[in-house]
Amino acid sequence: MSDGVNRQILLMEKPTGKLGPEHFKMSKAGIPDARDGEALLRVRYISLDAANRAWMHGATYRAAVEPNTVMAGGGIAEVISSKAPGLAPGDIVFGDTGWQDYAAVPAKHLSKMPKVEPMTHLLSVYGIAGLTAYFGLLDVGKPKAGETVVVSAAAGSVGSIVGQIAKIKGCHVVGIAGGKDKCNWLTSELGFDAAVDYKDGAVFKALRTAAPKGIDVYFDNVGGDILEACLAQMNNRGRVACCGAISQYDGAPSATGPRGVPGLIVIKRLVMQGFIVTDFMGQRDEALSDLQSWVASGKLKVQEDVINGLENTPKALIGLLAGENRGKRMVKV
Amino acid sequence: MSDGVNRQILLMEKPTGKLGPEHFKMSKAGIPDARDGEALLRVRYISLDAANRAWMHGATYRAAVEPNTVMAGGGIAEVISSKAPGLAPGDIVFGDTGWQDYAAVPAKHLSKMPKVEPMTHLLSVYGIAGLTAYFGLLDVGKPKAGETVVVSAAAGSVGSIVGQIAKIKGCHVVGIAGGKDKCNWLTSELGFDAAVDYKDGAVFKALRTAAPKGIDVYFDNVGGDILEACLAQMNNRGRVACCGAISQYDGAPSATGPRGVPGLIVIKRLVMQGFIVTDFMGQRDEALSDLQSWVASGKLKVQEDVINGLENTPKALIGLLAGENRGKRMVKV
Numbered sequence: 001m002s003d004g005v006n007r008q009i010l011l012m013e014k015p016t017g018k019l020g021p022e023h024f025k026m027s028k029a030g031i032p033d034a035r036d037g038e039a040l041l042r043v044r045y046i047s048l049d050a051a052n053r054a055w056m057h058g059a060t061y062r063a064a065v066e067p068n069t070v071m072a073g074g075g076i077a078e079v080i081s082s083k084a085p086g087l088a089p090g091d092i093v094f095g096d097t098g099w100q101d102y103a104a105v106p107a108k109h110l111s112k113m114p115k116v117e118p119m120t121h122l123l124s125v126y127g128i129a130g131l132t133a134y135f136g137l138l139d140v141g142k143p144k145a146g147e148t149v150v151v152s153a154a155a156g157s158v159g160s161i162v163g164q165i166a167k168i169k170g171c172h173v174v175g176i177a178g179g180k181d182k183c184n185w186l187t188s189e190l191g192f193d194a195a196v197d198y199k200d201g202a203v204f205k206a207l208r209t210a211a212p213k214g215i216d217v218y219f220d221n222v223g224g225d226i227l228e229a230c231l232a233q234m235n236n237r238g239r240v241a242c243c244g245a246i247s248q249y250d251g252a253p254s255a256t257g258p259r260g261v262p263g264l265i266v267i268k269r270l271v272m273q274g275f276i277v278t279d280f281m282g283q284r285d286e287a288l289s290d291l292q293s294w295v296a297s298g299k300l301k302v303q304e305d306v307i308n309g310l311e312n313t314p315k316a317l318i319g320l321l322a323g324e325n326r327g328k329r330m331v332k333v
Numbered sequence: 334m335s336d337g338v339n340r341q342i343l344l345m346e347k348p349t350g351k352l353g354p355e356h357f358k359m360s361k362a363g364i365p366d367a368r369d370g371e372a373l374l375r376v377r378y379i380s381l382d383a384a385n386r387a388w389m390h391g392a393t394y395r396a397a398v399e400p401n402t403v404m405a406g407g408g409i410a411e412v413i414s415s416k417a418p419g420l421a422p423g424d425i426v427f428g429d430t431g432w433q434d435y436a437a438v439p440a441k442h443l444s445k446m447p448k449v450e451p452m453t454h455l456l457s458v459y460g461i462a463g464l465t466a467y468f469g470l471l472d473v474g475k476p477k478a479g480e481t482v483v484v485s486a487a488a489g490s491v492g493s494i495v496g497q498i499a500k501i502k503g504c505h506v507v508g509i510a511g512g513k514d515k516c517n518w519l520t521s522e523l524g525f526d527a528a529v530d531y532k533d534g535a536v537f538k539a540l541r542t543a544a545p546k547g548i549d550v551y552f553d554n555v556g557g558d559i560l561e562a563c564l565a566q567m568n569n570r571g572r573v574a575c576c577g578a579i580s581q582y583d584g585a586p587s588a589t590g591p592r593g594v595p596g597l598i599v600i601k602r603l604v605m606q607g608f609i610v611t612d613f614m615g616q617r618d619e620a621l622s623d624l625q626s627w628v629a630s631g632k633l634k635v636q637e638d639v640i641n642g643l644e645n646t647p648k649a650l651i652g653l654l655a656g657e658n659r660g661k662r663m664v665k666v
Contacts, residue, residue, distance in 0.1 A: 060600045223595045242595040256589035262556045262575040265607035267393045272605040274598035 006031045007310055009099040011071045014056050014064075017251055019321060024071065024314040032104040039087045040104050041077035043097045045306075046313055047123045048320045048329040049074070049157075050221075053249040061276050070098040071313075075333075076113065076122050077103070087112065094122060099313050101333060124157060124328035125291055125302045128277055132243060133161035134287045135280040138169075140241040140273050141217040145170030148211045150230055153221035153246055154195065155182040157328035162219045163192050164300050171217075174210045176203070176226060178323045185326065190301060204229045214238075222247045228258035234268055242274040250321045303327025339364045340643055342432040344404045347389050347397075350584055352654060357404065357647040365437040372420045373437050374410035376430045378639075379646055380456045381653045381662040382407070382490075383554075386582040394609050403431040404646075408666075409446065409455050410436070420445065427455060432646050434666060457490060457661035458624055458635045461610055465576060466494035467620045468613040470552055471502075473574040473606050478503030480549035481568075483540070485559050486579055487528065488515040490661035495552045496525050497633050504550075507543045509536070509559060511656045518659065523634060537562045547571075555580045561591035567601055575607040583654045636660025 006029045015023050034040040051060075052073055058064045065072045075097035079087050084107030087093070095110040097103040113122050124130060136158075143149050149166040153159045154175025163186065166173045175186040175195045183195035194210035196203060207215075207229055214235040220227050223245030234240070248254050265272065280287075294300035305325045307316045313331045320329050339362045348356050367373040384393075385406055391397045398405045408430035412420050417440030420426070428443040430436040446455050457463060469491075476482050482499040486492045487508025496519065499506045508519040508528045516528035527543035529536060540548075540562055547568040553560050556578030567573070581587050598605065613620075627633035638658045640649045643666045653662050 220595060227595060228590075240595075242598045244599060245596045248596055255592065257561075257591045257594035259588065259590050261590035261594050262553060262560060262573075262605065262607065263578045263581055265575045265605055266577060266609075267607070269607045269609055269612065270605075271607075272595065272598055272603075274595065274600070274602045274604075276599075276602055279602065 004031055005029075006100055006102045008070045008101075009310065009313055010069060011056070011065055011067060013067045019053055019056070019250055019318055021314050021318065026311060031102045034081055034083045034104045036083050037108070038104045038106050039082040039084050039093070039110065040080045041093065041095075041097055041102065042080050043075045043077045043101055043103060043333045045076045045120060045123055046097070046099055046310070046331040046333060047074040047076075047128065048313070048316050048325075048331065049128070050244055050246045050249055050321065052317055053321055054244075057249075061278075070100055072096055073099050073313075074123075074128065076119060082107070092119065092122070094127065099310065101310060120304050120306060120328075120330065121295075121302060123330050124304050125161060125295060125300065126288055127328075129157035129328050130161055130291050131280070131284065131287055132277040133158045133165060134291060135277060135283070136241045136243050136275055137162050137165050137217070137219055139280060139283075140275050141219055141239050143169055143171050143217045146172070147216035148172045148174065148213055148235075149217045149219065150174045150176065150207070150211060150215050151219040151221070152176040152226050152230075153244075153323075154186055154192070155326050156221065157325075158243065159219070159221055160186075160190060160303055160327055161300065164190055165294075166217075167191050168294060168299055172211070172213070174207070176207075182326060198226060204232070207233055217241065219243060220245075224248060224254060224258070228260065231258055231260045231264050231270075234264065234270055236268045238268060238270050240270060240272040242272055246321070305329040307331050309333075337364055338362075339433055339435045341403045341434075342643065342646055343402060344389070344398055344400060346400045352386060352389070352583055352651055354647050354651065359644060364435045367414055367416045367437045369416050370441070371437045371439050372415040372417050372426070372443065373413045374426065374428075374430055374435065375413050376408045376410045376434055376436060376666045378409045378453060378456055379430070379432055379643070379664045379666060380407040380409075380461070381646070381649050381658075381664065382461070383577055383579045383582055383654065385650055386654055387577075390582070394611075403433055405429055406432050406646075407456075407461065409452060415440070425452065425455070427460065432643065434643060453637050453639060453661075453663065454628075454635060456663050457637050458494060458628060458633065459621055460661075462490035462661050463494055463624050464613070464617065464620055465610040466491045466498060467624060468610060468616070469574045469576050469608055470495050470498050470550070472613060472616075473608050474550040474552055474572050476502055476504050476550045479505070481505045481507065481544045481546055482550045482552065483507045483509065483544060483548045483563055484552040484554070485509040485563075486554035486577075487519055487525070488659050489554065490658075491576065492552070492554055493519075493523060493636055493660055494633065497523055498627075499550075500524050501627060501632055505544070505546070507540070509540075515659060531559060537565070540566055550574065552576060553578075557581060557587060557591070561593065564591055564593045564597050564603075567597065567603055569601045571601060571603050573603060573605040575605055579654070638662040640664050642666075
């Protein structure tokens with residue numbers, strides 16, 4: 001951020017247990033030059049996502065992050081200089097900038113973004129979070145009006161949008177979240193029909209009360225015990241949209257999977273389907289147009305959790321994994 | 334089978350552990366009369382299916398079987414007398430006749446069958462087994478030519494047909510079965526490209542060798558450890574057709590599910606889908622026409638395992654659960 005210096009946060013080692021501040025180190029380098037085909041970027045906002053932690057386990061849909069390199073992460077950035085056709089100074093782009101002030105990135109790995117106010121919406125409702133919610137719910141979960149939709153990590157960036165879209169589509173919507181405050185917020189502010197506090201124990205029973213007609217669509221962000229409880233309450237021909245497994249990311253991977261797989265899948269003719277938002281990018285414009293009109297009409301509320309300062313990025317991720325955030329968490333660099 | 338006597342095999346209690354002969358009892362009753370809307374049937378062949386055992390655990394897609402009643406089971410039967418329109422003496426029907434010589438069954442629960450030689454094919458390739466293989470593979474698994482298809486319980490009634498249809502569709506086909514003899518039979522007689530003997534240990538490694546390009550479609554009849562091994566080797570966008578969970582039926586239900594659920598489903602964008610053959614009955618004629626032409630041309634070999642005598646039905650089911658059979662097991666009453 002200061003003259004000629006590029007602050008960078010390195011991942012020092014891959015954690016085998018819980019992620020902590022000791023796994024990161026702030027370092028300083030020179031500002032890189034853009035090579036042919038690249039743009040030099042000034043990073044503005046860094047996206048924090050549970051997936052950041054999953055990347056540390058090994059290759060997923062992307063290569064693993066490696067020790068002693070700049071921690072990977074998506075961000076919104078401004079083009080400072082460009083040696084790539086189609087990108088000019090002042091342009092706003094999204095890409096894997098990593099956790100640093102500046103990055104030189106090949107233009108083919110960047111998406112040019114529209115100028116939106118506030119810019120943070122490019123990381124929340126009009127970014128990966130909003131599109132993940134949109135496509136995962138509508139194209140994978142396929143809810144019909146009157147059906148019951150349950151979403152876990154419901155107060156998070158994706159879950160909070162999933163539940164609101166399901167309400168727009170006329171569903172009975174139940175959110176699962178940690179803590180009374182988040183649960184109250186879901187029902188009083190975001191219009192969820194009911195909320196289940198998983199920290200209160202007895203998730204199975206609470207879910208039975210909140211979803212008395214059973215579950216038609218379960219949007220799963222967490223895996224583990226909560227997935228197990230939902231599977232047992234799915235209706236025939238129910239759909240499970242497998243978006244993530246937060247419960248499994250931070251620490252050693254679970255030694256077992258959910259009971260009822262595959263027995264309940266067979267008996268109830270369930271579909272469990274994994275998806276990644278980038279698979280749906282061909283339909284992005286249509287999705288953005290829907291999201292924009294819902295935001296404009298006030299049907300979709302956007303919740304953001306912006307933390308100041310690059311130096312706070314490790315803490316911001318560790319807190320996200322502990323469920324601190326409400327809505328989309330990001331760091332203003 | 335003799336004058337005026339209807340031999341019946343009763344399920345005496347629901348087994349909590351392994352199913353044994355002590356759970357059954359042969360009993361005798363009079364031959365029932367057909368009431369209005371019913372047909373009186375002489376049972377000819379009783380179908381043995383792993384699902385028979387699952388019914389003892391509780392309600393599935395049908396009500397649980399209850400202690401001290403005639404054991405439920407599908408069968409091919411001849412109409413002796415009828416008080417139902419559309420059914421006449423001599424007609425051949427399929428329905429839940431139960432394990433007995435005679436049954437009076439409401440016509441609405443019976444399917445009239447064509448006269449086929451041998452009649453046993455109505456329980457194997459043209460029955461539930463053949464149709465389950467057909468729809469589960471083609472409509473749920475959706476294999477493309479050149480893809481790798483793996484099927485478990487591959488020497489069984491469904492699996493042996495799944496693998497052959499996958500070959501007809503141009504796939505690389507791997508069967509998982511118990512024992513060297515069955516494995517040799519799959520490759521030398523049925524044309525499978527490779528077979529993995531799960532009794533030989535090291536299923537994961539053997540599967541890696543047999544399916545070097547990874548698995549695109551896994552047709553799962555067994556659940557448990559074998560499902561886990563296959564999930565780990567699925568390719569991106571792979572499909573798991575969940576047909577059954579034989580490994581879980583005979584004994585206490587497993588306390589855990591397969592590792593990798595939902596993590597691998599997310600990362601690889603897998604679809605796991607349960608199905609029941611009756612969901613597809615609207616497309617039955619088309620399926621039967623395909624199956625008949627494949628049998629006629631010799632592309633599809635039909636393997637049947639016919640055991641004589643109603644009194645041997647409990648033993649036949651117990652043996653089936655232990656993996657004794659090759660192809661479709663049934664009892665000639």
